Amino acid sequence: MTVARTNPDHEEYQYLDLISRIISTGQARPDRTGTGTIALFAPPSLRFDLRNGKLPLLTTKRVFWRGVAEELLWFVNGCTDAKVLQEKGIGIWDGNASREFLDRVGLSHRREGDLGPVYGFQWRHFGATYKTCEDDYTGQGVDQLAECIRKIKENPTDRRIIMSAWNPADLPLMALPPCHMFCQFFVHLPESEGEKPGLSCLMYQRSCDVGLGVPFNIASYALLTHMVAFVTGCEPREFILQMGDAHVYRDHVEPLKTQLEREPREFPMLKIKRTLEEIKDIDGFKFDDFEVEGYKPMGKIEMKMSA
Numbered sequence: 132m133t134v135a136r137t138n139p140d141h142e143e144y145q146y147l148d149l150i151s152r153i154i155s156t157g158q159a160r161p162d163r164t165g166t167g168t169i170a171l172f173a174p175p176s177l178r179f180d181l182r183n184g185k186l187p188l189l190t191t192k193r194v195f196w197r198g199v200a201e202e203l204l205w206f207v208n209g210c211t212d213a214k215v216l217q218e219k220g221i222g223i224w225d226g227n228a229s230r231e232f233l234d235r236v237g238l239s240h241r242r243e244g245d246l247g248p249v250y251g252f253q254w255r256h257f258g259a260t261y262k263t264c265e266d267d268y269t270g271q272g273v274d275q276l277a278e279c280i281r282k283i284k285e286n287p288t289d290r291r292i293i294m295s296a297w298n299p300a301d302l303p304l305m306a307l308p309p310c311h312m313f314c315q316f317f318v319h320l321p322e323s324e325g326e327k328p329g330l331s332c333l334m335y336q337r338s339c340d341v342g343l344g345v346p347f348n349i350a351s352y353a354l355l356t357h358m359v360a361f362v363t364g365c366e367p368r369e370f371i372l373q374m375g376d377a378h379v380y381r382d383h384v385e386p387l388k389t390q391l392e393r394e395p396r397e398f399p400m401l402k403i404k405r406t407l408e409e410i411k412d413i414d415g416f417k418f419d420d421f422e423v424e425g426y427k428p429m430g431k432i433e434m435k436m437s438a
Contacts, residue, residue, distance in 0.1 A: 314335070
């Protein structure tokens with residue numbers, strides 16, 4: 132079904148058009164979950180404007196904002212314990228943290244909920260020796276996030292403002308290897324006196340569950356860019372997502388066809404309620420610091436996660 136576009140330049144159409152292209156031209160492929168996918172490799176990047184507080188929370192279905200923000204804070208904290216999220220009522224990692232799943236992937240020595248050296252560990256302690264999710268890793272490994280923030284402040288034209296979650300040595304220890312695996316920040320130098328520098332972020336995602344995961348990933352890295360910009364005195368500029376294997380699970384095709392019949396609404400705005408003096412640094416953020424204004428999505432569309 133073709134829907135007339137009253138706002139054809141809306142950035143959400145990049146996402147909807149990708150879904151349509153995958154369903155119509157993608158290759159049917161088996162996958163590790165047994166569900167099966169339809170996939171494209173390296174589609175054109177998606178670009179989202181973050182200026183003036185804009186937050187690309189997709190509107191043609193509701194995105195779980197609280198889950199986005201709490202998971203990102205969990206990453207920033209370096210946490211790898213799924214039970215920390217479960218206690219907040221967020222079950223997005225439950226499928227990969229269960230006793231059954233950990234046993235199946237050869238991690239039977241880990242307690243339930245211990246995901247191994249996944250995202251947050253790599254962001255904050257890259258290269259440290261992982262023991263359990265309950266150990267204290269203070270001062271161990273490379274704090275990539277802190278290094279990115281330092282470079283943005285001290286050497287904004289550095290071409291190495293990079294953070295990687297892909298650590299081949301640690302992959303066998305992870306419940307799930309990172310899908311969003313690599314990001315690079317770029318500082319736009321001020322062009323006039325009194326203007327703030329701008330901050331953009333490019334993220335590479337090797338494996339992209341376009342129906343369920345990608346809307347979450349877009350919101351997460353957009354929020355991360357807003358947070359890093361806030362603590363470095365920059366103006367958020369743009370988030371760019373480059374995908375590798377972009378796929379739609381076979382059991383998501385019909386729900387996504389429903390989504391394709393919907394017309395996007397305006398993206399909401401993000402406000403950070405406390406001052407920099409109160410938050411202090413990247414570790415000082417709390418969920419209550421974020422206020423999302425004007426988010427009016429259409430109804431939820433149920434899609435099962437394949438694990």
